[in-house]
Amino acid sequence: MCRRQLASWAEGRTLTGVRVIDEAVVRHKVSTRPSDKLEGGGGVLEGWVGCTAGAPIRHGKRLGWSFDDNGLLIHLGMTGRWVRRPASDPHPKSTRIGLVFGDEVLWMIDTRRFACVVPIPLGELDQAVRRGHGPDALLEPMGGSQLAAAFQTKRPIKVVLMEQKRIAGLGNIHAAEACFRARIWPKRPANALSSGDWDRLAQGIVTQLQTSVDDIDVGKESVYVSEGGENPFSVYRRAGRPCPDCGVVVVAEELAGRTTYWCPGCQPS
C-alpha cells in the first residue's frame, strides 16, 4: 500500500531536498538496530538531490525505490509510515527522514525506530530487496502444493507463515487472518495439513492481502488498529468477542512470542 502512495506522490518528480531528522535511520543493511547506521548516510542521501524518483517496487515488507542511478531499500518495521505534507509545515512527531519534492515533503514517521532506509547502487537493488526471502505472497502467489513443499516443518502453521524466507509479506495480523479464512487452527503443525487445507490456505493468503490493500485504498482500514475506528479484522485483537462468522468467542494465546487469535468454532483443533 505504501508503494502505491509513494508512486502516486512522487514517481517522476525531482528530489529537491532531503531532511535527515534521525541519522540512525539510514543503515548499511536492513536492520532493526540503530547501531547499524551508515556513517555519513545522511550526506549520501543529500547527494541525491536533483535525481528523479522512479517507480517503487515491493517484495514482501521491503520496498526498493530508484533515484536515477541510486537505489533506496526501505523497511518500515512495525510502526513506520509515510505522510505527505506541505514543505512549509513543521515535521510531525517521530519523523525520521523527509524527501522534498518541490513544495511537498514525504516524511517517514516511525515511533519505535525499527524502520530503516538503506542506500544501495541501483544495479544491486532488486537482489537486495529479495535477498533471503521467499516468493511475494501477493505478486507471486503459491498454490497449495507449492505451499506444502515450502512448509515442511512440524512447527505451528501460523508461526511459519510469518517466516519471510518461506513466503514474503505476512506478519502477525495477516498470518492469523489467513488461517481464519482457511479455517485452520493456527497451532496445527504445518506438516499435518491436508492438501485441501493447503489449497484453502493458498486462497486465504491472497484474499486476505488483497482485501486489506483494497480496504486501505478506500480508507476503510487504517494502518494501525489503535488509530481509532472499527477493528476491520475477523479475529485479530478480538479476544473475548464473538466470531463474526459463527459467534463463538475468539480466543488468544501467545505463539512464538506473538499474540495469536483464532475462533475455536471455525478453526477447531
Add this chain to the structure above:
DNA sequence: GCGCATGTTAACTT
C-alpha cells in the same frame, strides 16, 4: 508510576 503489550527482524543460545 509500574508492568505489560504493540504491527519486525536478526543475532543469539540451545
Add this chain to the structure above:
DNA sequence: GAAGTTAACATGCG
C-alpha cells in the same frame, strides 16, 4: 541446522 529466546525502541493502557 532447526527452533526458541532476546534485544533493539517508544508509546499507551490499566
